[in-house]
Amino acid sequence: MKAGVKLPDVTFHTRIRDETVEGPNPFRWEDKTTADFFAGKRVVLFSLPGAFTPTCSTYQLPGFENGFADFTGRGIDAIYCMSVNDSFVMNKWAESQKLQNVGVIPDGSGEFTRKMGMLVAKDNVGFGNRSWRYAAIVTNGVVEAWFEEPGLTDNHGEDPYGVSSPETVLGYLTEAATETAA
Numbered sequence: 001m002k003a004g005v006k007l008p009d010v011t012f013h014t015r016i017r018d019e020t021v022e023g024p025n026p027f028r029w030e031d032k033t034t035a036d037f038f039a040g041k042r043v044v045l046f047s048l049p050g051a052f053t054p055t056c057s058t059y060q061l062p063g064f065e066n067g068f069a070d071f072t073g074r075g076i077d078a079i080y081c082m083s084v085n086d087s088f089v090m091n092k093w094a095e096s097q098k099l100q101n102v103g104v105i106p107d108g109s110g111e112f113t114r115k116m117g118m119l120v121a122k123d124n125v126g127f128g129n130r131s132w133r134y135a136a137i138v139t140n141g142v143v144e145a146w147f148e149e150p151g152l153t154d155n156h157g158e159d160p161y162g163v164s165s166p167e168t169v170l171g172y173l174t175e176a177a178t179e180t181a182a
Contacts (some may be wrong), residue, residue, distance in 0.1 A: 001168070005143045006029035008115035010104055015087040016172035034112070037105060038141040046135035046164055047107075047118065050127060051085045055161050060133075061097055064167035069099035072168075076137075078103060084110040084119070085132045092171040107131070118161035121154035135175070145172055150172050 012034075015027040034057065046064060048056040064071070064079050071079060081100045086108035094104045105112075113119045113131045114141070122130045137149040147169055149160040162168065 002146055003143050005040060007034050007138060007141050008112060010112040013087060013108060014106060015091055034141065038138050039078060040140055041076040042075055042137060042139045043080060044071060044076055044169055045080050045082060045138050047082040047120060047131040048133050049159060051083050051089050051132045055159055065099055067170060070170055074177055080105050082107050084113055119169050124155040130180045133161060133164050134170050
């Protein structure tokens with residue numbers, strides 16, 4: 001993946017809260033497309049191997065959540081976290097992380113991730129197919145900047161983290177703003 005590439009057009013099967021639904025699970029299915037999430041906005045998208053996993057839950061997701069004001073101050077309209085997990089898992093993870101700022105996108109079948117060229121086998125840790133860790137700045141559905149962890153391969157023995165960190169992405173935005181101002 002590289003700058004200038006348009007995101008693949010995919011339909012995501014999401015569950016959204018709906019107070020008209022009675023019972024202990026007030027959610028309903030709602031299909032959303034790539035355009036629903038990215039059209040007309042400048043966003044940070046980051047994708048990771050799995051909800052509830054250590055690096056994702058301890059560093060990457062909380063870093064984007066806690067740094068939201070810094071990102072919006074640099075022209076970002078939204079931040080989305082994607083994983084090859086279903087909507088039930090993504091919603092529970094968002095709830096457990098007490099997310100207020102970062103939206104979650106479930107890529108349950110891995111279709112978006114596959115079309116991005118980022119689907120990898122993680123059978124070595126019992127995950128099956130998952131996303132390689134990356135982040136992107138996306139403007140109106142087109143990749144502006146790409147941050148991919150090194151070593152993209154099936155069943156990688158490690159989980160590299162740093163290139164796609166909130167700090168790295170914010171550093172890029174800060175540098176771009178400085179260059180624009182100069």
